[in-house]
Amino acid sequence: MSVRDFPATEEERGGRQLIEMAWDPITRIVGNLGIYTKIDFKQKQVAECYSTSSIFRGYSVFMRGKDPRDAHFITSRICGICGDNHASCSVYCQNMAYGVETPPMGEVIMNLGESAEYMFDHNIFQENLVGVDFCEKMVRETNPGVWEKAKNTAAPRAEQHGYRTIGEIMTALNPFDGEIYKLGLQYSRMTREMFCLMEGRHVHPSTLYPGGPGTNANPQTFTDYLVRLMRYVEWMKRCVPLHDDLFDFFYDALPGYEHVGERRVLLGCWGALNHEGECDFQYRHMTTWGRKMYVTPGIVVDGKLVTNDLVQINLGLRILLGHSYYKDWEEQGKLVDRDPIGNPVDIRHPWNARQIPAPQKRNFDGNYSWVMSPRWFDGQNYLALDTGGGPIARLWSTALSGLVDVGYVKATGNSVVITLPKGATLPEMQLEWKIPKWSNAIERDRARTYFQAYAAGIALYSIDKSLELLAKGETKTWESFKVPKEAISVGFTEAVRGVLSHHMVIRDGKIENYQPWPPTPWNANPRDSFGTPGPYEDAVQNTPIFEENGPENFKGIDIMRAVRSFDPCLPCGVHMYVGGGRTIERIHTPFAAEVVP
């Protein structure tokens, strides 16, 4: 990129030297992301950051005029790692539009499928993608001092996970030959088998339909799942303590590490895993059934719960164009003026939003991304909520609401307690995720491992439910429906990496508008129309630099940890400036010392 791609900052005009560096594409994520930052090496801090996405596919464009029943088949293809979250969300959205309620067994099957998705996806991301940022090879290359310390630091929970020192944990995370890395891949497959038992295929399910899944609810479906689930439960009993040890060590070894990727607590969670029997998918009951979800929806600002009401959450959604490559839609007018219970709906709400692509040159003074900027309007401010990669927001919201209590999982008001039953190798274990002091890289990563256990807990509960329903002979999974001529509807769930909503407007029995809003636009968006940075930009800006390498062989590991903690899921790259003087100098990220075998 050229030196003048970036607008000059006050510091730069004041003679501070910032050097530009570039990472594009960012690997070990799903999709294309670009983040451009300026770093002040003297202050050891990132001065400025821009996030960009380099891909446009046009779902909302080509879905217009299609049969609404095709929506979940199509939208699953938005994402190649959590496509089933889209398919589920679309099914929920269609259920509302068609006025159909999934039979309890159908809901249980979907919850088992979606729980398996959380177990799989967080697992592969944690051990095989983000884990590499904490592996021996990486730490040796970026912070040799930290590696020396890790080798000599006893792991406090060694008895639970089996690794004597933090150094041993880091070695086990080495790509392809580390033990945890290899086990991570294997468990990612076993959990996908569990997923396929419920939803047919990973990642684009074959058995999901509006009205319920087409999966056969026979005893084998559930016992095949349960046997694998208990193997995963045993794995979790090692994994959670292992990650606690690893992450606690970073706070000890690098004082101030809590500021890496830190931003104000501005978290959104749209709730997940509907209560079988309580969720009728009707908008007018959405507040009630939303609070019955097994992951409680909520908006958390500065540690306080703002709302857990899905209707309120829905009405506050706003899509701002920001600095993206689209034309505005306001002149086309509203498609939806009132929600189904008479509340006014804003022109910038997803029901009224439209995508009008305008490809153009990338310009950091102007437009620089294919991502728009979703915000939540609290009546005064357009809040740039993030999802923290999913788990931290889900656990925080669920903990504060204190509504979930299913035995295996209990929300206490300030924590979430997960009880994993005795298995083949390990006794019963209780884990407690406590609300952390920060919304930062380490806590996002820590929450992920806890949420894997959380999902296993909900799955255990759902298996109990499935056996109860089988015993009662309630094996019906699907309910018939008719597509209405006109309807508006919304589906809410949690994609693996955070909030997911699908909004649909049906006219003449066809899709008039379909708006999927997945987590990554919330996290990866560029500066909005008010100049407010998106969460990646915000979290990377002011991130302190702990890497021991200087600008000449700088890997940007602290920035990578900050960005990857959000579990990015779109095509992206990171570019940054590093500096001290007037000249802005371009520095490529250093070449690989060696190639991964």
Add this chain to the structure above:
Amino acid sequence: MAIKIPPIPEINLLWLNAGLSCDGDSVSLTNATLPSVEEIVLGSIPGLPKVNVYWPLVAYEVGDEFLQAFFKAERGEMEPFVLVVEGSIPNEKIKKEGYWTSFGNDPGTGEPITVNDWLDRLSPKALAIIAAGTCATYGGIHAMYGNPTGAMGVPDYLGWNWKSKAGLPVICVPGCPVQPDNMAETLLHLLLFAAGKAGPPPLDEMLRPKWLFDATVHEGCDRAGYYEEGNFAKEYGSQKCLVKIGCWGPVVKCNVPKRGWMDGIGGCPNVGGICMACTMPGFPDKYMPFMDEPPGSTLSTTLVTGYGRFIRTLRSSTIHTGDKEPKWRHKGEQLTTGYIPEAY
């Protein structure tokens, strides 16, 4: 005539995932077990060339450091290499400026390098190109009617008669996403070819591996017996044949019901999911709306229903007979098995 090449001791695998895709084919390959990615990378199969993988999903390196392999390949410093393409190829010529999708920046100009540009740069030097998934093979979802990007498959872009340095056409492994072992197995076959141990993967006229895509979904479906007996599901959740509620299995080339989705588990019609024809070049438009009965199946199912019902009645009677044990299995002092003792 089968192409043969001298054995290659070491090969590079460059994965371009930045077509219009969801990365689902990359994710799918991590799900493969026959062989798994670890087995390919760690060299667990005898005689294969050493494989260096440059794959964004798992790469240790980031950004420019990662991209070096691609720049080197362009300069002819990475041969021999296999290029895997994931995602459909947009038409970058239909607009004045900007890009639909890009992969890295040009070091000279600082501008994003489009995926089309990468294909132009790398395709002349590739030993082989594998198009992974239906987007890359034929366009797929992103090439649906009404799409703004003009998306197409790799053979549409490079030309259906395009040949690699080794004389191979684009190897197309369709599926949305690609079935994990279908992808791993095709890759393995290609590596065996590179090792001089096998011929090139045999392909059909749509460039699919023949042995994987020869048969239809229906021919491999364990619900085909219901079809034969004219026994059709009217509701989802039924274990009967799904053709009357949207399954395209009888006319779709794909091995998923036979193979399952992974290690024999899951699939489509075999586990209650209609076949939406996601492996086919005509996907998705020719099969929408997915949940309606395929037009052709009205006739075929009507024809089979009379015969099927008759056969089912006959079989039902035979099943009834077979469901009872022979009458000589009983307690008591009498032996009625027909055994004739010499003496007790």
